[in-house]
Amino acid sequence: MAARGSGGLLLCMGLLLAMPALAATPTDRGECAASADKPDVGFAACSRIIDDANVSVAERVKAFKNRGRGSFNSKNYDRAIADYGEAIKLSPGDAWAFAHRCEAYESKEDYDAAIADCTEAIKIDPKYGWAYNNRGVAYYGLHEYDAALADHAEAIRINSGDAWAYARRGMAWTEKGEFDPAVADLTEAVTIDPKYAFGFGQRGQSLFRKRLITKKGGWEPAIADYSEAIKLDSSLIWLYSSRGVAYSNNRQYDLAVPDCSEVITREPKNSSGYNCLGVAYEGLEDYSRAIAAYNQSISINPKNGVAYWNRGNAYMALRKIDKIDDAIRDYDQAIAINPKDFNSFNSRGKAYVAKGDRNSANADFNAIADFSQAIQLNPSYVEAYNNRGLSYETMGRRAEAIADFRKAQSIDSDDPVSKKLLRIFGF
DSSP, X not given: OHHHHHHHHHHHHHHHHHSOOOOOOHHHHHHHHTTTTOHHHHHHHHHHHHHOTTSOHHHHHHHHHHHHHHHHHTTOHHHHHHHXXXXXXXXXXXXXXXXXXXXXXXXXXXXXXXXXXXXXXXXXOTTOHHHHHHHHHHHHHTTOHHHHHHXXXXXXXHOTTOHHHHHHHHHHHHHTTOHHHHHHHHHHHHHHOTTOHHHHHHHHHHHHHHHHHHXXXXXXXXXXXXXXXXXXXXXXXXXXXXXXXXHHHTTOXXXXXXXXXXXXXXXXXOHHHHHHHHHHHXXXXXXXXXXXXXXXXXXXXXXXXXXXXXXXXXXXHTTOGGGHHHHHHHHHHHHHHOTTOHHHHHHHXXXXXXXXXXXXXXXXXXXXXXXXXXXHHOTTOHHHHHHHHHHHHHTTOHHHHHHHHHHHHHHOTTOHHHHHHHHHTTO
16 A cells, blocks of 8 residues: 555656646736846746746846846845846847846956956947946956046946946046046036935045045035935945044044944944944044954955054054054055055055164165055155155155155145245255
8 A cells, every 4th residue: 555655646746747837927027027126026936937938038038137136136146147147148149138247246346257248248239338337346346447437437428417427437536546536526426416325425435535635624525425425325334434434533533433333233244334433443542442443344354455554553653663563564465455555555654664763774765665656556645755755865865855845845835744844955
């Protein structure tokens, strides 16, 4: 009896396996089309369309793309890449599928693969502005800011009302230290879309960096932009850490700490939140707690170059000779993460000067090399010219020192450091 029962079960299983997949229904098509917003429902619907042998190739391609979009929005980037890949196999001339797979690779920080896919999308459709923008984002991720600028400029040429293109081009200008064109582009972005929280936030970043580097003006414009962005979209958590750092630099620690804490409360593993706290503690001259906060930030995200730079600055603030090597190692790491980080080159140059005996030519040679690299990356970097000039002066290279101080004055005639040093030299 048992044997007969087992045979019957096997027969039933065989019949079930032999049954064709259920045909896709009009409801499936509707749910699949909406899968970007409702991936939990859309995934199954798209899968039924994909598995239906009777649907057309075009419909199957559309289902793969829709399912891929749903996976992307759920941050399942590998699943999205796989689905876009299937769509491309069925339709090799589909620019949309290449551009969106580019976006998924970009989200995984696989920038080379992203650039390859967006380039293919552009070959298929040379007027595909969205593909230019995504390729620009990938170039930005590789710190290839000139290439990013070119791609976003092309996107703007295709569509002069593309707020995202202006915002991303502004971000690339910011990384090059070209703050005026950065602010101009970001202002254009929020003019096109007055409710563009990301645009306001990025303009805040540019204004923040401009104040940090040029030391001119106040921190209030950056804080105002961060606050406007938060008002428009409080879910953008990076705005709180950015505003927190700006508050700290403005010595408003009572406002900074709550912003930093808000980030950590929402996301306990958020590296930027701890970096934000570190800046606040550093401003309060509690360097041990600052370093501990930076340690936490780096442990969460070892690629956080800003946290390494900040920790290096905290080590330098201790004014202990045995901590200078720790600072230099942090600046080394920040530069390794971003070889175009002119702030870290300038800071490492100052650390070499602090470490070396004032009669040590080697220390000044190292410093001059770093200050020169900072200037090459940002030709408007007044502080780096002054620092290099001081190193030249220490080495007895008076003419080169004067040339650097004059260059600093030509960039910013109000700069007090170069003005004072030129006066000492009799100018």
